[in-house]
Amino acid sequence: MIRLMVLAVLGLCSVVLARADFLPPDQAFRYQLTPAADGRVMLHWDIADGYYLYRKGFAIEGTPKPVAGIDFPPGEMIEDEFFGTSEVYFHQAMIEIQPGAARTLSLTWQGCAEAGLCYPPQQASVTLPGTQGSREPVPAEDQQLAATLAGGHLLWGVAAFFGLGVLLAFTPCVLPMLPVLSALVVGRQARGWQGFTLALAYVLPMALTYAALGVVTALAGASMQAVFQQPWVVSVFAALFVGLALAMFGFFTLQWPGWLRDRLHRAGERQRGGTLLGAAAMGVLSAFLMGPCMTAPLAGALLYIAESGDVMQGGLALFALGLGMGVPLLLVATVGAHLLPKPGSWMNAVKVGFGYVLLGMALWWVARLLPASMVLALWGIWLLSVALTLWRTTGQRHAPVTPGGLLAGALAVVAGGWSLLMLGGAAAGGESPWRPLASWVSGAPAPQxxxxxxxxxxxxxxxxxxxxxxxxxxxxxxxxxxxxxxxxxxxxxxxxxxxxxxxxxxxxxxxxxxxxxxxxxxxxxxxxxxxxxxxxxxxxxxxxxxxxxxxxxxxxxxxxxxxxxxxxxxxxxx
CATH class of the missing domain: 3.40.30.10 (Glutaredoxin)
Incomplete structure (x- = not known):
């Protein structure tokens, strides 16, 4: 299964690479600043054949004082697929600048290829002839990462993004995936090498899908969030997590059809302790869920791909980012599995706990589609259910009192009380789970x-x-x-x-x-x-x-x- 997925992703990437024949922006658009008469300077743009610059895409600012004047040459009017009727420059553009008291120029420009690729705005800072002491602006975090990829060694860039992926694994975007993989390992009692193999079947497709989606999306010029967080997509994912939660609660048994299950069982005799197909499918799904999270490391990689067109290096960086995000998952599946106790009744409690985690994830994803007060009410119902489940574990008669039972009872009381506050706050139009009664305290709208x-x-x-x-x-x-x-x-x-x-x-x-x-x-x-x-x-x-x-x-x-x-x-x- 993993080999098939690798071949599929490589095939997809080969199609993308076949289209990645556009020039990098610094080769498509070259500029040179030269002195002219009467203290003026000429900004000469050399534009490659098949490319053009937008007249309205130019911004020229002087520091520490504004420039005294800018004279743009007339351009050619075209019907542009990106911005409609636009004035553009082909082949070259000669811009005359009266610098005045300015010592440096901050340049912004934007251009496109006639073949259908539009570059993001480019920026640079240049020192005017005869001045000293200027300095380049400090790049932003995503620009630094893009520059690291563009100017650094391939292995260094890949290693850097692997480390960033490890850090991203502990963000709220990725951390919820830990209990998902833990459920796979716990449910199958996979240990040692089996646990590592099962986790690798989860992490490798996740990283491959993550890289492929990032490369394709960057070249297409679209936002990953817009593609994978449309309301109907979010609803499907939320429904899937609800279905998985119900299976954890024992409402039904989730399994393959009998004829397929028998074949998979025979084919997987040597893989006792894990279902590689299920882990791989969950890894792909996780990539879809985690990919849209907007972080500076991801933005830096996508910015580099979009600006340079170097799909191979950018794709490797995203693949390394995905592998880094999977490191904690591998540790849970291997080191953590050795610490698990032997099978017993505790496993039912773990399954129920994971069921509530999956329900919480479903609610977390669908929350963006619902009114805030309704979301607060749903979180109140979820927390009340957790409280009742905890209380039930302490309600057995003649059972000895244990520290664990006392803790469960205390948590049940606290969770139950807070859930009632959340439900009451939602009924009054409240929105915050941490301040559920804010709307009751004052009838005036909240300051925010x-x-x-x-x-x-x-x-x-x-x-x-x-x-x-x-x-x-x-x-x-x-x-x-x-x-x-x-x-x-x-x-x-x-x-x-x-x-x-x-x-x-x-x-x-x-x-x-x-x-x-x-x-x-x-x-x-x-x-x-x-x-x-x-x-x-x-x-x-x-x-x-x-x-x-x-x-x-x-x-x-x-x-x-x-x-x-x-x-x-x-x-x-x-």
């Missing part, structure tokens, strides 16, 4: 609700440009929050970061914008493409000059302290 009302919608690029221009005229900072309804981390940031009083105070005078890319339509893709964004959550910090402080870009989940540190670092540069 008032704060979130300050976020202005951004439907397209033109609207965003106009809003940024208005903020620049007012000398105002802007926070741009790329959001989607199906993005779990977006809701976490809204509750834990934007709901924090210190964050609200820090953003008191800032303009707050929220492009909603839930639908992932043409306007949404254009907005993300404008800033080279892989997917939400991504937060842009844009200064009064209209330029993003790229080094402080936030990708993925962040807590209030981390956000404030980025915000302070960006604003203190002024």
């Amino acid at each position: 609700h008032d704060f979130m009302a300050r976020f202005q919608p951004v439907p397209d690029i033109d609207t965003l440009s106009a809003q940024l221009a208005q903020a620049s005229a007012r000398g105002q900072w802007t926070l741009v929050d790329f959001y989607a309804d199906w993005c779990v981390s977006c809701h976490v940031i809204e509750a834990e970061v934007f709901g924090d009083p210190a964050v609200q105070a820090a953003l008191g005078s800032a303009q707050l914008l929220r492009p909603d890319v839930t639908d992932n339509d043409a306007d949404d893709k254009a907005l993300m493409q404008r800033y080279g964004i892989i997917g939400p959550p991504t937060l842009l910090l844009i200064g009064p000059d209209g330029e993003e402080r790229r080094a402080q870009r936030i990708i993925g989940e962040v807590d209030a302290a981390g956000f404030l540190a980025r915000w302070q670092a960006a604003t203190e540069q002024e």
Whole structure:
């Protein structure tokens, strides 16, 4: 089974590689800055055949003072598949700049290939002739990772992403997969080499699928989240976890049809202790579930692939990232299996526990599709069920009192009481599991609700440009929050970061914008493409000059302290 999956993934990658014949952006678009008369400078762009640059994709900013003037040559009007009617430059573009008091230039440009590939915006900083002391802007975390892949040795880049994968394994995105694999190992009592083989059958397809999905998605120019977190996909995954949970509770026995089961049994005589096919299928499913989580390491790998077109190196990096994420799973299956007691009645309790974990995962995934108060009610029902199950384990008569029984009883009382608070809070319109009665304490809307009302919608690029221009005229900072309804981390940031009083105070005078890319339509893709964004959550910090402080870009989940540190670092540069 594993060999077949490897061949399938390699075949898919070969198709992708066959299409990866586009030039890297630094070869498709080359620039040179040369002095001209009267203190002016000429920015000469050499554009490869079959490629073009957008007139509106240029942004030229001077530091420490703005440039005195910019003269763009007339371009050619085309009907572009990405941005509609556009003015573009073919072959070359000569831009005349009057630097004034500027000493360095921050350049932004964007171009496409006529064959159908559009590059994300590129950025660079150049020193004007006759000036010294300028410095390149500090790259952001995802840019550093992309640069590591592009400039470093292949083995070094792969090793770096393997280490990042190990770290990612302990994030809320990957950690829920630990009990899934543990259930496979515990349920089969696989030990030693058998446990390792079973875990490897889980981890290897997960890493292969993770790499293949990342490569294909990056080359297609789409967001992994939009593809694999559509409402119907999320609903299917949630229903699958509910079905697996019911099987754990004993409602039915999940198994292959008899004729297929017999054949698999005969073929797997030498693999006692594990079902490789089931582990491999769960590994592929896990890749679909974990892949959409937006983190800087993943964004760095995808950014590198999209910019350089080096699918092989980027694919290896993503494969190493997936293997690193699987290391803790392998440890659970091997080292942990030796510590498991012998089979007994305890296994039923473990199965029930895993059933509740699977139900919790189903609720966690479907939560993005439901109103917050309904989600709170469902979590209350889930916690109440856990409490009743714990209480039942302590309700046997004439049973000796044990420390474990006392602990289970105490947990049952606490869980049951809190679940009732959650249900009561949900009935009153509450939303937070940690503050279920917040809506009862005061009839006024929660402070974060008032704060979130300050976020202005951004439907397209033109609207965003106009809003940024208005903020620049007012000398105002802007926070741009790329959001989607199906993005779990977006809701976490809204509750834990934007709901924090210190964050609200820090953003008191800032303009707050929220492009909603839930639908992932043409306007949404254009907005993300404008800033080279892989997917939400991504937060842009844009200064009064209209330029993003790229080094402080936030990708993925962040807590209030981390956000404030980025915000302070960006604003203190002024």
